[in-house]
Amino acid sequence: MNQLDLVRELAEKSQTKIVMLVADGLGGLPLQKGGKTELETAATPNLDRLAACGTSGSSVPVLPGITPGSGPGHLGLFGYDPLEFKIGRGALEATGIGFELGPDDVAARGNFCTLDTAGLIADRRAGRIPSEESFKVVERLQGVKIEGVETFVKPVKEHRFVVVFRGPGLNGGVADTDPQAVGVAPLDPQPIVPAARRTADVAKEFVRQARALLKDEPKANGLVLRGFAGKPQLPGYEELYGLRAAAIAVYPMYKGLARLAGMTLIGKAQSLDEQIDELGKCWQDYDFFFLHFKYTDSTGEDGDFAEKVRRIEELDRAIPRIEKLGPDVLIVTGDHSTPSRLKSHSWHPVPTLLSAESCRPDGLTKFAERQCLQGGLGMFPAKHLMLMAMAHAGRFGKFGA
Amino acid sequence: MNQLDLVRELAEKSQTKIVMLVADGLGGLPLQKGGKTELETAATPNLDRLAACGTSGSSVPVLPGITPGSGPGHLGLFGYDPLEFKIGRGALEATGIGFELGPDDVAARGNFCTLDTAGLIADRRAGRIPSEESFKVVERLQGVKIEGVETFVKPVKEHRFVVVFRGPGLNGGVADTDPQAVGVAPLDPQPIVPAARRTADVAKEFVRQARALLKDEPKANGLVLRGFAGKPQLPGYEELYGLRAAAIAVYPMYKGLARLAGMTLIGKAQSLDEQIDELGKCWQDYDFFFLHFKYTDSTGEDGDFAEKVRRIEELDRAIPRIEKLGPDVLIVTGDHSTPSRLKSHSWHPVPTLLSAESCRPDGLTKFAERQCLQGGLGMFPAKHLMLMAMAHAGRFGKFGA
Numbered sequence: 026m027n028q029l030d031l032v033r034e035l036a037e038k039s040q041t042k043i044v045m046l047v048a049d050g051l052g053g054l055p056l057q058k059g060g061k062t063e064l065e066t067a068a069t070p071n072l073d074r075l076a077a078c079g080t081s082g083s084s085v086p087v088l089p090g091i092t093p094g095s096g097p098g099h100l101g102l103f104g105y106d107p108l109e110f111k112i113g114r115g116a117l118e119a120t121g122i123g124f125e126l127g128p129d130d131v132a133a134r135g136n137f138c139t140l141d142t143a144g145l146i147a148d149r150r151a152g153r154i155p156s157e158e159s160f161k162v163v164e165r166l167q168g169v170k171i172e173g174v175e176t177f178v179k180p181v182k183e184h185r186f187v188v189v190f191r192g193p194g195l196n197g198g199v200a201d202t203d204p205q206a207v208g209v210a211p212l213d214p215q216p217i218v219p220a221a222r223r224t225a226d227v228a229k230e231f232v233r234q235a236r237a238l239l240k241d242e243p244k245a246n247g248l249v250l251r252g253f254a255g256k257p258q259l260p261g262y263e264e265l266y267g268l269r270a271a272a273i274a275v276y277p278m279y280k281g282l283a284r285l286a287g288m289t290l291i292g293k294a295q296s297l298d299e300q301i302d303e304l305g306k307c308w309q310d311y312d313f314f315f316l317h318f319k320y321t322d323s324t325g326e327d328g329d330f331a332e333k334v335r336r337i338e339e340l341d342r343a344i345p346r347i348e349k350l351g352p353d354v355l356i357v358t359g360d361h362s363t364p365s366r367l368k369s370h371s372w373h374p375v376p377t378l379l380s381a382e383s384c385r386p387d388g389l390t391k392f393a394e395r396q397c398l399q400g401g402l403g404m405f406p407a408k409h410l411m412l413m414a415m416a417h418a419g420r421f422g423k424f425g426a
Numbered sequence: 427m428n429q430l431d432l433v434r435e436l437a438e439k440s441q442t443k444i445v446m447l448v449a450d451g452l453g454g455l456p457l458q459k460g461g462k463t464e465l466e467t468a469a470t471p472n473l474d475r476l477a478a479c480g481t482s483g484s485s486v487p488v489l490p491g492i493t494p495g496s497g498p499g500h501l502g503l504f505g506y507d508p509l510e511f512k513i514g515r516g517a518l519e520a521t522g523i524g525f526e527l528g529p530d531d532v533a534a535r536g537n538f539c540t541l542d543t544a545g546l547i548a549d550r551r552a553g554r555i556p557s558e559e560s561f562k563v564v565e566r567l568q569g570v571k572i573e574g575v576e577t578f579v580k581p582v583k584e585h586r587f588v589v590v591f592r593g594p595g596l597n598g599g600v601a602d603t604d605p606q607a608v609g610v611a612p613l614d615p616q617p618i619v620p621a622a623r624r625t626a627d628v629a630k631e632f633v634r635q636a637r638a639l640l641k642d643e644p645k646a647n648g649l650v651l652r653g654f655a656g657k658p659q660l661p662g663y664e665e666l667y668g669l670r671a672a673a674i675a676v677y678p679m680y681k682g683l684a685r686l687a688g689m690t691l692i693g694k695a696q697s698l699d700e701q702i703d704e705l706g707k708c709w710q711d712y713d714f715f716f717l718h719f720k721y722t723d724s725t726g727e728d729g730d731f732a733e734k735v736r737r738i739e740e741l742d743r744a745i746p747r748i749e750k751l752g753p754d755v756l757i758v759t760g761d762h763s764t765p766s767r768l769k770s771h772s773w774h775p776v777p778t779l780l781s782a783e784s785c786r787p788d789g790l791t792k793f794a795e796r797q798c799l800q801g802g803l804g805m806f807p808a809k810h811l812m813l814m815a816m817a818h819a820g821r822f823g824k825f826g827a
Contacts (some may be wrong), residue, residue, distance in 0.1 A: 077461055125479040385455055385774050388796050403805030405490060405512035412491030416773040423771060424488055425508065426515035426653060
C-alpha cells in the first residue's frame with residue numbers, strides 16, 4: 026500500500042488548520058570551517074520559541090545527496106514522492122503564470138534570442154528585452170496557426186514566454202532546442218520518444234512561422250524552446266487529504282506548483298506582510314495554507330550570506346502574526362537548502378519544525394541546522410511531513426485493527 | 427530484494443536467545459508543555475542500566491504520523507511490513523481466542539445487541555451481557571446449518587463473539603453490518619467485491635437463522651457482524667528467521683498476532699510475574715520469546731498518567747528476573763505510543779532499547795523518549811527491529827561477497 030492510498034484511507038474531516046511556511050532554500054552552510062550557517066547566525070527568537078515547544082528535524086527533499094529543483098522540492102513537502110511524480114519545466118512554467126493546463130496539452134518554455142544575419146544566436150536572452158516590449162512580441166506570435174492543434178503563447182517576464190500546444194495525441198517527449206551557447210543556430214525540435222514525433226513536427230512548424238513573424242524584430246528575432254512537458258497527474262489536496270488548501274505565494278513558479286496540487290491561489294501579495302494579510306482574510310475558508318517565502322533562496326543563490334541572514338530574521342519577525350491566527354499545526358521548513366557559500370540549491374537536509382499541541386518535547390531551544398539533528402522528527406524524507414501535519418491536526422484515523 | 431527474502435537468505439542457526447518485551451502503548455506525552463512523559467517520569471533503574479550498556483532509539487510503527495492498531499503495530503515489531511501485510515479484525519479476533527484459521531475460512535467479529543419490537547437496535551452491546559450468559563447464547567447459535575459451509579461460533583467476552591465460515595471460494599470482502607447507531611436496524615451483509623457475493627449470502631443466511639434462534643433472548647436477541655476477513659498469509663518465524671518462537675501473553679489479541687507469525691503460545695499466565703515464570707520454564711525449548719505487557723496501553727487509554735507511570739515501574743522491576751535467564755538479546759519496546767493525555771493510540775515514535783554484548787555504546791544513561799532521540803538505533807521503522815535482533819544474536823550471515 027503506498028503513501029497516497031494510505032492517506033486517502035485514513036484522512037478524516039476536522040475543523041483544524043494547518044499552516045506550512047516554506048522558506049525557499051532555507052538550509053545553509055558556514056562560510057568558514059567551524060563557522061555557523063545562515064540560520065545559526067540569524068537572531069530568530071520566535072522560531073526558537075516554536076522549536077522549544079514543538080518538534081524539529083531535518084527534511085531530506087528527495088534522497089540524501091540529491092539536489093532538487095523547486096518542483097521536486099515542493100512535491101515532497103506536499104506529500105508526493107518526487108521520484109514518482111515529475112513535473113516538466115514547461116508544465117511548471119505554464120501553470121505558474123496561471124495557465125490551466127488540460128490533459129491534451131504540451132507546454133514548453135520559450136526564450137527569445139537575438140539571431141545574427143547567418144541565423145546564429147548572438148544573444149541568448151534577446152538583450153534582456155524588457156517585459157513591456159516582450160509582451161508585444163508575444164502578441165505577434167498569436168498569428169501562428171497550425172492545423173489540428175490549438176496554440177497558446179503567453180508572456181512570462183523579460184525574454185521568457187510559454188507556448189502550449191493543445192490537441193489529441195501530443196507528447197512531451199521533445200528535446201530542448203536551446204543549444205545553450207552563442208554562435209550556433211537554435212536546434213530543430215527532435216522527438217526523444219517515438220510517440221512525440223508529431224509534437225516535434227508541430228513545434229518545428231511553430232518555430233518556422235514564428236521566425237517569419239519576428240524577422241524584423243531588432244532584438245527578439247529568434248526563439249528557443251525548452252522543457253516540453255504535459256500536465257502531471259497529481260491527486261489534489263481535497264481528494265487526497267480532505268483539505269481545502271490555499272496557496273499564498275508571490276512568484277509564479279510556486280503558485281503553479283500549488284495549483285497542480287489542487288490548491289487555490291489567494292490574493293496578489295507582493296511581500297510576506299501582505300501574504301499574512303491575505304492569510305488572515307481567507308482563514309475561515311480553508312484548512313491548509315501554503316505560504317511561500319522566496320528570499321531565503323534568492324539571497325542564497327546570490328551568494329549573499331549576510332542578506333540571507335537578514336531575510337531569515339524578516340521571516341522570524343512574521344511568525345507572531347501567523348501564530349495570532351491560531352493554527353493547530355504550524356510548520357516552518359524549506360523545499361531544499363541554498364547555502365550562500367555554494368550560490369545554488371544543494372542536497373543538504375532542510376531544518377524543519379512542527380509546532381502543535383500534541384508535540385512530544387525534544388529538548389531543543391533553538392531552530393537551526395545542528396539543533397534539528399537532535400530533534401524529535403529525526404532525519405526524514407520530505408514526503409512524510411504531510412503525514413505528521415495531518416496527524417497533529419487530528420485528521421487521521423487509526424490504521425488497522 | 428525485499429526484507430523478508432533478505433532475512434531468509436541470511437538467517438543462520440545459533441544457540442542464542444532473543445527476548446522481545448513489548449510494553450503495549452509504551453510511548454507517551456507530558457501532561458503540560460515542558461513537562462515529562464510517563465516514561466520520563468517513572469523511576470526505571472533497571473531499564474536505565476540496560477540503556478547504559480545497550481543501544482536505544484525511536485521506533486516508527488508504520489510511517490511517521492500514522493497511528494497503528496495493535497495488528498499493524500505488532501506486525502512491524504515482528505519484521506513484517508504493516509503496509510504490505512494486513513490482518514482483518516475478524517481474523518485477528520478468531521486467532522486471538524485460539525481458533526486456528528484455515529485457508530478456506532472467513533472470520534467476522536460478532537456483537538450481540540438488543541433489538542426492539544420493530545427490529546431496531548435498542549442497545550448496541552446487549553446490556554453488556556456477562557460472559558457466562560453470553561456463552562449460553564453462543565451455544566444456541568451452534569444450531570445454525572448452512573449448506574456447503576461449515577460454521578463455527580465462538581464466544582469472546584461479554585457481548586462479543588466470533589463467527590467463522592469455512593468453505594471453498596469464500597472471500598472476506600463483505601461490509602460490516604453494524605450501523606454504529608441505535609434506533610436503526612442492523613444492515614444486511616453486502617459484498618464489497620464481486621468475489622464475495624456468495625460469502626455475503628452465507629452471512630445473510632447465518633443472520634436469518636441466528637435471529638430465529640435468539641428471538642426469545644431478553645437482551646441478546648440480535649447481532650451485528652464486523653471485520654470480515656480471511657486468514658492473512660504471513661511467513662512464520664521458523665521458516666523466515668529459523669527461530670523457534672514462543673509467545674507469552676495474557677490477552678487473546680496478542681496471542682492471536684503471535685500465532686499468525688507462527689509462534690507457539692505458552693502457558694496461561696495472568697500477570698507479568700507469571701509470564702516470567704513461564705519464560706523460565708520454556709527457556710530451553712525456544713530461541714525467541716515474545717512477552718506482551720498490556721497495562722502500559724490500557725492505563726494510557728484510561729487517561730491515567732500516574733497509573734501508567736506505576737505500570738512502567740512494575741515492568742522495570744521485572745527486568746532482573748528476565749536478565750537472570752541470560753538472554754543474548756533483550757529488547758524492550760512498544761507496538762505504538764498511547765499517551766495518557768490523548769487517551770488513545772498515537773503516531774508518536776516508540777522508545778526502544780536493545781541490550782546485547784555487541785551493542786555499540788551510545789552514551790545514554792536513561793531509557794525515555796527524549797533520550798532515545800539521541801540513541802544509537804536512531805529513528806527507525808519498527809519492521810527493522812528484528813533485523814537488529816537477529817544481528818546481535820549472531821544469527822545473520824554476511825550479505826554479498
